[in-house]
Amino acid sequence: MTVSKVFTTRSLSSLTKVFPDVELMEKPINTGSALLNETYSFQVAYKGCQLMKQIVVKVYSDIKEKVTVRTVGLVPSELPCYHDHDDIILRSTPGLYPDPLYPIADKEGIVAFPGQWRSIWVTVNVDEDTVPGIHDIKIEFQTNNGEVLGEEIFQLEVIPAKLPEQTLIHTQWFHTDCIATLYDVEVFSEAHWERIDQFVKTAVDHGINMILTPLFTPPLDTEIGGERPTVQLVGVEKLGQHYKFNFDKLERWIELCRTHGIQYFEFSHLFTQWGAKHAPKIMGYEQGEYKRLFGWETDAAGAEYQEFLGQFLPELVAFIQSHHLEKQSYFHISDEPSLGDLDSYQKASETIQQYLKEFPIIDALSDYPFYEKGYVKNPIPANNHIEPFLENGVDNLWTYYCCAQYKKVSNRFFSMPSFRNRVLGMQLYKFNIAGFLHWGYNFWYAQYSKKPIDPFKNTDADYAFASGDAFLVYPGESGPIESIRLEVLYEGLQDLRALRLLEEYAGKERVIELLEENLEEKITFSEYPLDLEWYLQKRRQVNSEIKKWVCSKV
Template identity: 35%
Template sequence: MIDARLYHSLIPVNPETEPDGETLTKAVLCNNQPYSFQLAYKITDFSADNIDFYIRIESELPISLYYVNCVPMLHTVYSGCKPQVPIGLCPDILIPKQTNPRLKKVANWDNIRTFEDGERIALNAFCDSWQSLWICINENSQIIKEGNYGVKIKLYSLFDVELACTELEAEVLGVKLPRQRLMYTNWFHNDCLADYYGVELFSEKYFTIMEDYVKKAVINGMNMILVPAFTPPLDTPLNGERMTVQLVKAEYRNGSYSFDFSLMKKYIDICKRCGIKYFEHSHFFTQWGARSAPKIIVKTGDKEIKMFGWKTKATGEKYVTFLRRYITELKRFLAAEGLNGKMLFHISDEPGKEHIESYGAAKKEIADLLEGEMCGDAMFDTGVYEAGYCDMPIAMTAFIHRFIGKCENLWAYYIGSNCQNSMSNRLLQVSRERNRMLGVQLYYYKIKGFLQWGYNNYYGQLSQGFYEPYFNPCCGWSGCGSSYMVYPDRTGKALQSVRQKVFGDGLNDIRLLSLLEKLKGRKAANAVIEKHFGKLTFNDGPDTAKMYIDFINDVYINIKNSLD
């Protein structure tokens, strides 16, 4: 028989070890909240080597179902990252399954078997490894009627014999999570999608693929997206190039520049349709110093040429003239599209102390045009901010303590190496509770937004090499999973990940704490945090999944007590 158990989403179900944690019998959620949990299964009595089965779910709740596939972690050592986890298989890929699909009878020579019709994934239990299904209640954040619901999960053999049955009680509270106020962007790499699927960039086929990737981002909390007006000057070798990814058509004629925003409008409209609320303009100057212009293609006469690039000085008269004209026209376009105040502008990515002068010089050339706009950059040093060149610093979590208390309009970001001690990160080798913990930290310190550099980046360092994340999740980097959140399915769809779902739960925890704040005050919400984690910093995190589960259960208890 099959041993089937329900576990909290923070308990990893690794193939080689029995899940370490209490089984799950009850869930509590707000009436517009997604809630994920897992069904772990294995043949533990050695009654068979393997058993084919299908699954039926009985519930009045909207249920999404995924098979959890593993990726090979061949490198997990990261200096300062603790605890060090062994190499091996890591459950992360979420392969969608139908919930209660039509069953069909298939005749063999001597028997008739039952299969799920149209399913890509047939389920098998083994005697020598644990596997899991990811089950999500209300994945699309519908409004559910208050009350207690049952979720009964039954496993059947292909001969319709019941093999296992598990049940969860779900309590839906009569209160909604408030809307997400945190702005969250994960850099969207259009060139990677075009490369992976071998399609023409910004063709109709491309936009169909892109739309699915954006939808998967939105249902997990992403509400801002990078808009490549010009090829983003990110992770590019000095004097090197990435694929031209330029939405705005520029033309130089009779001594002046003109711009066609129609392709940008199409891109933005697709993202709006998917649920994106805010947009992020590609950087105006090159990364790590703001010394040059990004690659920009301009039509002159009947030819398109690379008019600006590495050889173009950032503050040179020709580029500044172009840029000022462009920003002026862009603002008119944004106003016509109802996007005033909804576009984040960047000068240059990750300026350090040594870049204060060049960053400041570049910013001064266009500062008057960006007055009143959201304008910020990722940085680990306070130099550019303290010099007055950036009003909205996006601080690296490893060094965000340098900014806290000095800046009211503070964002945060992290990269793969920011996993020392108990820091939050989304790497495969970082525990799920530490992944989710970021939401609590962002709430506690009133952080306005969060940025991460790789939603779907499958290139290696400095965009060299192209990697298949199913087989090499490091993608040429030291941290497994640092450069991507979703896996590219061969059908042109994005496959979500466990890490993405857990991170999304962390964003919803911000909303949950905001609800508690609305009911009992911010002091009460912070008191619950400090009860479980002490005086919180970005270097702190839960030692175990249970520690975080106990915390979130306490938040629900406080909310329920306030509703009575």
């Protein structure tokens, strides 16, 4: 830790959120460990006694080429949490919260504000070529004329074992229309495809291996009777009672996503949200006119839409088969139906099963009867409603959280400590969860998609969802701006992979025993340690155990 009359620094883990308006209480953390093929992050907090601009950040290390430094930005939160929040939060007051990770421009450097703690985010990409052992990473702060203001030395131990590939299926819903709107480009123009490419890459780099694929404009978070901008990959032409389909855009989408490493495609919902009562918006040509063929006015169980699905789905299945996507394709019926929607959901499910019985049908829903009655074979209950599904031994169980899961369970709001984000990986591991879903990778609209918002200024979807729920990335001028929450979530996924590696050596029973050692309560989706240092120490313990096993076999 550097302390001088004009400049102070402190090395911290990735799990601390540094606020500008409170004194930094966390003790320095200067060591850590990582496996090969892992991304490791830490922070260096700093503050000046006066306004200081153009501070240069230098990295000195034998693995310097693997180190990236960004500055942690602040964004406003007017709705950091709900009125009946639990106690597992950092603060409930509106204000500036640390979240976006901005590249540091060479000429501009960073700024120190008088008496305000700020931080930089240091990312180490420990690839397979990194030499195992301890590596010093010195972070030095200089004035623009080379005078040293302060420095921190972080020691990272690289363990000689490779982090295995992720087996968890992970989707954060990819809102293609939001990209077109915020970048002011025509949907599926070349400029739009370039932006899609950027955001897909960032998603894959952070453990997202499934992508929401808009066969038709996804009927998600849309006001009843309203509509979102059209993002439709399938071309449709109506010829009397028959339909003609064009899959060229869908083919391009799949090729682009596969190039970056997307492994699974979840095709957009075939019925409207909250009950499957209507058809999604489907545009197409009829007698030379491009118009809406189906939408809110369409009865989901009506003969017209049933006929459309009867012609469309067999051709889509043929497309899937011709592109060898049979084991990578997933379908949705309707998002978040309630018990009052059992009848309409049943009808929609029966329709879909006629054509898609060989494919997984996945839907976010939390009422067990949907599964019990056989209406959905692959339910995705919220993490605060998952117990009945666990107790009944549902195979290949997934889970999700969103705005409503804010009491006790893991989540990612600005106001929550980062360990509440990271613990998800350990929970998914313990309970053998096959997939994780979240609705907001990049939802940059107001609630119900009524209007676009500027996510750098409006972080709660226009006073709808607690800040942090709607998106994990920001629309930067040159491409995606990542967030603290995205990086920490990925750390949780890496914890999951490390635990699975240790399981290969020691067995699952021993891994769970190690995880829960000396805990008063066993880890569940609502019970977990509330101390950020526990997570750092536990991961180092897991790495140490892996190292022992690897070295014993040499």
